[in-house]
Amino acid sequence: MKFPMLAAGFVLTAGVAAAQTPVLTVLTYDSFTSEWGPGPAVETAFEEVCGCDLRFVAAGDGAALLARLQLEGARSEADVVVGLDTNLTAAAAATGLFAPHGAAVEVDLPVAWDDPLFLPFDWGWFAFVHDRKMAEVPGSFEELAASDARIVIQDPRSSTPGLGLLMWVKAAYGDRAPEIWGALADNIVTVTPGWSEAYGLFLEGEADMVLSYTTSPAYHLIAEEDDSKAAAPFREGHYLQVEVAGKLAASDQPELADRFLAFLLEEPVQSVLPTTNWMYPARLPAGGLPEGFETLVRPDVSLLLSADEALSLRPEALREWQDALAR
Secondary structure, three states, X not given: OHHHHHHHHHHHHHHHHHHHOOEEEEEEOHHHHOOOOOHHHHHHHHHHHHXXXXXXXXXXXXXXXXXXXXXXXXXXXXXXXXXXXXXXXXXXXXXXXXXXXXOOXXXXXXXXXXXXXXXXXXXXXXXXXXXXXXXXXXXXXXXXXXXXXXXXXXXXXXXXXXXXHHHHHHHHHHHHHHHHHHXXXXXXXXXXXXXXXXXXXXXXXXXXXXXXXXXXXXXXXXHOOOOOEEEEOOOOXXXXXXXXXXXXXXXXXXXXXXXXXXXXXXXXXHOOHHHOOXXXXXXXXXXXXXXXXXXXXXXXXXXXXXXXXXXXXXXXXHHHHHHHHHO
């Protein structure tokens, strides 16, 4: 009879230990948590130093994160959100759901950073990716619209790249944005909910070009030893995406959330982002960027609307996009 009682004691002890382990819940986008994304490495590295259980909750693409938070409000189970960008931070701040990070930010970004609520963890330029065998590669939105190139893009209502494209056209062309969208409509094969679906269709040959990043060819070059993909440089410039993380004010683990935000900018995370999230790290690792990144397109002109400008222009830009595609 001693063995069953002893076993029960072990179960009870294990249950108490599990109950005492703090849990940090991070809401992020699907590709971040995938087996090839940065999530697994980040989880392992943080749990080695935090004495906690780090749990990721995936919620579609980046723009879907904000929609979920707006729906759940203070009832959200998340402590931290990873994967919003500067096109969404003003709207996210307006919810009142985020608390100041209180961190001193030293980052290597193309732009200055002073946001009290959100910390950057990586960045990149949006671009249209194509196969190098493509006969005539467009060098601008106008050339793309005038070509027969078939493109796949993402829905700006659910995807940060999709929203970034709207802001890219708006920043580059201003009042001419409706004209550009009207001309591009015939080139668009389909609009997908998120980046993964769009890039998959491109790789399957369903489109000549896909909205992605200047860093996307690095994946094929480094992970697959395939140099057949390239990003098309556009003369009007390329729009920047800065991805951010923020702490929810309703978190029951505020100190642990602060530790995690700071950890995102440390070497164990920043060093894996280039070859897992395939973006530029917000803080350059000690070893620099992986071999192959030096081959990537570096735009001469970087475009970026402020968070407040992106918020105010979003309804108009979305309406222009919808009107063009509805014709």
